[in-house]
Amino acid sequence: MNGSLELEVADLDSKREIREVTEFLNSFGLEYEGDLDYTVILRNGPAMVATGSFKGEVLKNFAVNESFQGQGLxxxxxxxxxxxxxxxxIVHFFVFTDxxxxxxxxxxxxxxIARIEPYVxxxxxxxGSIDSWILEAAKELAHLPPNRAALVMNCNPLTKGHEALIRRAASENKAVIVFLVSEDLSFFSFKDRFFLVKESLGHLKNVSILPSGKYMISAATFPTYFLKKDQGLLAQTKLDLAIFAKKIAPALNIVCRYVGQEPSCEITRAYNQAMLDILPSQGIEVKVMPRLAINHQPVSASLVREAWKSADWETVSAMVPPATMAYLQGKTP
Amino acid sequence: MKSVVKPAQAGTLESNDIMIIVEPGANGIVLELESIVKKQYGQAISQTIIETVKSYGLTDLNVKAIDKGALDYAIRARLVTALSRAGLGPGSEG
Incomplete structure (x- = not known):
C-alpha cells in the first residue's frame, strides 16, 4: 500500500468521526449504513481517502477517493x-455492493453469489461458500424424493397458521423442506423456534426441517428484513430470490414454494410479491395460501407475541398449537 | 495430536502477498485456494501449503488462501504465522 497513508480504526462512539465517515460516503453518493461493529479509515495526512466497515460477517460502507484508486487501497x-x-x-465474509x-x-x-442489475x-x-452449504443440505435431504416443495419461515413463534401451511404443503407434495430462518435477530431464538417446529411437525415423514443458513433471508441476503428499513427493499428481495431460484432450488430439487398471504407487514408483502414476479419465470411454482383465521381473526405470530406479553392467554391458546402454548407458559416475556 | 484452537489470519491481499485464514477442522486438511496464477501455479501453491501444514503434525485443518502472486517462501511464512496465531506456538506480527 501507498507508504504515506495511515490506517486508523474509527471510534464508533464519536459523533464527529461518524459524521466525517458519513460525509465522505455521501460525497460518492453512498449512504452511511449505521449499526456497525468496526470501521477503518485510510488517511493521507488529515484527509480521509478511503473507508470500509463490517457488521458481523458483512463488509459494507466502502469508498475510495478516485485520485487514490488503483493503488491497492x-x-x-x-x-x-x-x-x-x-x-x-468470524472467518466467512460477505460483501453487498454496487x-x-x-x-x-x-x-x-x-x-x-448473485447480482441484480443495476442495484446490487x-x-x-x-x-465457507454457497456451494459447500448446498452440498451439506443435499446430504441432509437425501432421503426425500425429488420435485420438492419448500417454505422459508421464521415462525416467531410457531402458530396454528404456520402449522396449517406446512400441513397443506405436506398433503399436496411428496416431499417438503421447511427452511427455518437461522438468523438470531427475532424475538424468539433460533434454537427455540426450531424446537417448536420440530415438536409440532417433526412427526411428518415427508417433511424435513432445516436451518435456512446464510443464503435465505439472512443478514447477508436480506438485511432489511431485520433492519426494518425500506431502502433498497426491492433490490434485496430480488437478490434473495435470485439466489434461491438460480442456486438453491435447482441443486435441491425444489419445484414449488409455499407462502402464507401477508395482510399487514409491508416487508413480507413486498417479498411475497417479488416471489410471484421472479420464481415462476425460473420454473418454480408459487402457491400463496390464504391466512388461517380463527374466530374471524387472522392468525399471526406478531399478534401472538402481543397477546402473550399482555397475558391474554385466551387469544394465545386459540392461535398456537399445544407445544407453543406450553413453551410460552413456561417463559416470561 | 497437535491441533489449532481458534481461527486466525495472516498476510494481506496486496500484490505479491497471500492472505491465509485457518480454522480448526474435522475432515482432514481442507484447502480452498484462490489465486491470480491458479492455472499455472495452483498445484505448486497447494502443495507448499499442505506440506507445511503436515510438517506441524496437523491432520485436520480448514485453510483458505487468497494468493496475489506471493513467492514460495512468503507463502510458507504467512502460513506459519497464521498457525502460530491459531494456537500452535508463540504469535508474531506480519
Whole structure:
C-alpha cells in the first residue's frame, strides 16, 4: 500500500468521526449504513481517502477517493477488516455492493453469489461458500424424493397458521423442506423456534426441517428484513430470490414454494410479491395460501407475541398449537 | 495430536502477498485456494501449503488462501504465522 497513508480504526462512539465517515460516503453518493461493529479509515495526512466497515460477517460502507484508486487501497481495507473479523472468530465474509464495483472484490478473491442489475451484487470469501452449504443440505435431504416443495419461515413463534401451511404443503407434495430462518435477530431464538417446529411437525415423514443458513433471508441476503428499513427493499428481495431460484432450488430439487398471504407487514408483502414476479419465470411454482383465521381473526405470530406479553392467554391458546402454548407458559416475556 | 484452537489470519491481499485464514477442522486438511496464477501455479501453491501444514503434525485443518502472486517462501511464512496465531506456538506480527 501507498507508504504515506495511515490506517486508523474509527471510534464508533464519536459523533464527529461518524459524521466525517458519513460525509465522505455521501460525497460518492453512498449512504452511511449505521449499526456497525468496526470501521477503518485510510488517511493521507488529515484527509480521509478511503473507508470500509463490517457488521458481523458483512463488509459494507466502502469508498475510495478516485485520485487514490488503483493503488491497492481496497486491498488494505479488506485486509484490515477481515483480520479484525477473524480475531473475533468470524472467518466467512460477505460483501453487498454496487454491481459496477463487484470486480474490485473479485480481484481480491471474492466469489460472486448473485447480482441484480443495476442495484446490487453479493459476494463472499473466507471459509465457507454457497456451494459447500448446498452440498451439506443435499446430504441432509437425501432421503426425500425429488420435485420438492419448500417454505422459508421464521415462525416467531410457531402458530396454528404456520402449522396449517406446512400441513397443506405436506398433503399436496411428496416431499417438503421447511427452511427455518437461522438468523438470531427475532424475538424468539433460533434454537427455540426450531424446537417448536420440530415438536409440532417433526412427526411428518415427508417433511424435513432445516436451518435456512446464510443464503435465505439472512443478514447477508436480506438485511432489511431485520433492519426494518425500506431502502433498497426491492433490490434485496430480488437478490434473495435470485439466489434461491438460480442456486438453491435447482441443486435441491425444489419445484414449488409455499407462502402464507401477508395482510399487514409491508416487508413480507413486498417479498411475497417479488416471489410471484421472479420464481415462476425460473420454473418454480408459487402457491400463496390464504391466512388461517380463527374466530374471524387472522392468525399471526406478531399478534401472538402481543397477546402473550399482555397475558391474554385466551387469544394465545386459540392461535398456537399445544407445544407453543406450553413453551410460552413456561417463559416470561 | 497437535491441533489449532481458534481461527486466525495472516498476510494481506496486496500484490505479491497471500492472505491465509485457518480454522480448526474435522475432515482432514481442507484447502480452498484462490489465486491470480491458479492455472499455472495452483498445484505448486497447494502443495507448499499442505506440506507445511503436515510438517506441524496437523491432520485436520480448514485453510483458505487468497494468493496475489506471493513467492514460495512468503507463502510458507504467512502460513506459519497464521498457525502460530491459531494456537500452535508463540504469535508474531506480519
Amino acid at each position: 481496497m486491498a488494505s481495507l479488506v485486509t484490515a477488516l477481515t483480520r479484525e473479523q477473524t480475531r473475533r472468530g 454491481p459496477r464495483k463487484a470486480f474490485m472484490f473479485s480481484e481480491l478473491g471474492f466469489s460472486e 451484487a453479493l459476494l463472499e470469501t473466507g471459509l
